[in-house]
Amino acid sequence: MIDYNKALSCAIKDMKPSGIRKFFDIAQQIDGVISLGVGEPDFKTPWLIRQEAISALEKGKTCYTANAGLMTLREEIAKYFQRTIHTSYDPNSEIVVTVGGSEAIDLCIRCLIEPGDEVLIVEPSFVCYRPIVSLCGGIPVVIETKAENEFRLTADQLREKITDKTKLLVLPYPNNPTGAIMRREDLESIAQVLRETNIIVASDEIYSELTYSGKHCSIAEIEDMRERTVVINGFSKSFAMTGWRLGFLGGPRELVSQMLKLHQYAIMCSPTVSQYAAIVAMRSCEKNIETMRNEYNIRRRFVVDSFNRLGLKCFVPQGAFYVFPSIKSTGMTSADFCEKLVYSKKVAVVPGDAFGECGEGYIRVSYAYSLNHLREAIKRIEEFLEDIKNADLQKT
Amino acid sequence: MNQLIKLLKSNARITNGELAVLFDKTEKQVADEIDKLEKDGVIKGYSAIVDESAYDPNSVFALIELKVTPQSQSGFDEIANQIASYEQVDSVRLMSGAYDIIVSVTGANIRDISQFVSQRLATIDAVQSTATHFVLKVYKDNGIMLSSDDEDERGLISP
DSSP states (O other), X not given: OOOHHHHSOHHHHHSOOOHHHHHHHHHHHSTTOEEOBOOSOSSOOOHHHHHHHHHHHXXXXXXXXXXXXXXXXXXXXXXXXXXXXXXXXXXXXXXEEESHHHHHHHHHHHHHOOTTOEEEEEESOOTTHHHHHHHTTOEXXXXXXXXXXXXXXXXXHHHHHOOTTEEEEEEOOSOTTXXXXXXXXXXXXXXHHHTTSOOEEEEEOXXXXXXXSSOOOOGGGSTTTGGGEEEEEESTTTTTOGGGOOEXXXXXXXXXXXXXXXXXXXXSSOOHHHHHHHHHHHHHOHHHHHHHHHHHHHHHHHHHHHHHHTTOOXXXXXXXXXXXXXXXXXXXXXXXXXXXXXXXXXXXXXXXXXXXXXXXXXXXXXXXXXXXXXXXXXXXXXXXXXXXXXXXXXXX | OOHHHHHHHHOXXXXXXXXXXXXXXXXXXXXHHHHHHHHTTSOOXXXXXXXXXXXXXXXXXXXXXXXXXXXXXXXXXXXXXXXXXXXXXXXXXXXXSSOSEEEEEEESSHHXXXXXXXXXXXXXXXXXXXXXXXXXXXXXXXXXXXXXXXXXXXXXXXX
């Protein structure tokens, strides 16, 4: 008999399944659940982009592309970096088109981290950083951001966690799940700390197009930071293209050329049809982004207002499409709150601790849904809170 | 398009209080803005978007192209207004191109509309000819998808 336990690597066996998975399984079993739990846009990919993909298929554009991606697309990405974060990258050697932002994150961590290296991970944040670091034998060092700082990373917090083993800082802003952003002045103080070190920044900017109080600022824009930053972005959130699996990264050629080796062996190249469509996205769809952003912004105000009205305190997020209200006033844990809510009112939201321990006491609510959908969900949450209050009253 | 107008077009029953939240304004500011849109004639009224075929499966909707001889004093205006006065007429538009006026009409059945065209429209002196097109199915109306099987294909939860 084969012993699979012996066959599998310890690193993968030790890897914890995503905290979201467990809750997903619960929600899945219940009929008629309405969800506020999805981390992807509700918009369809703009028709112009879809049409370009159809046309690429019709023309039989079905072969591999260059490993780093179609040159035309890389040139468009270089222009995009220039016009959005005012930073120049050479399309020949400093840009790789990846399979979603996720692959870019993976490349970045795997190409930099050796056993024993420390990686600073800002939390609450997206779920993949920690497991990939551990898989490389690296040591995830969590920096817990706080509601009172609007979930921003502060220079003091950063300085406190740096040791001579620190190799990489994962900086995920605009942030999933909190909706926090880093303003230029916040990034400048972070840069001040990093300037003295040899630490590289993996700046995950996948939500960069979704900010609601001025344009997004990247740490790569700050003086001396371009040379120590890998900017990670993609088409999923900005152009509503999650299923196309297309992201990209830009960074100094010394790093990117090494990452390209891994990308060559592991992936070969990103999906060709998606790449052709993405050229059109870059060239002609700025207006679509704006329309979606305006729509999200309206929903954001509605959701923030609703939660604060219901007494679940919620700081005003300036980015992404999530709000992160505190449920501490209910006395429940995040997991408890979410389970009870989905069982009794059939509304699915994600427990905050799925994004790091410091997310305990919060829930992540996505507003990538129509206003009518959001209204109905909020109504049910309101009923849920009423029920709790009444139950508490009966107890006393 | 102005976002306020867009929202009102998709849901005219939304309250000023709600709009104030959505646009981060005071209720008074919203009321003033709507007032101005109404006074300027941008917003002409508020109505429900009805899928007529869902309400009455027999009802028929038609577009009628008219070629019209313009009148010496009033051009097309007088004829267009005359046609617009019939209650079964939903809309009247002056067009560039192969014909002059397009009229949309809702009727209880095909005969209803045929009678309207032959007895009311074709008999107007200035009308040279008519071409009636019956609508078979409406997919999108007033910016709203009517026959959409657009389900949310996303999972319940994702990171």
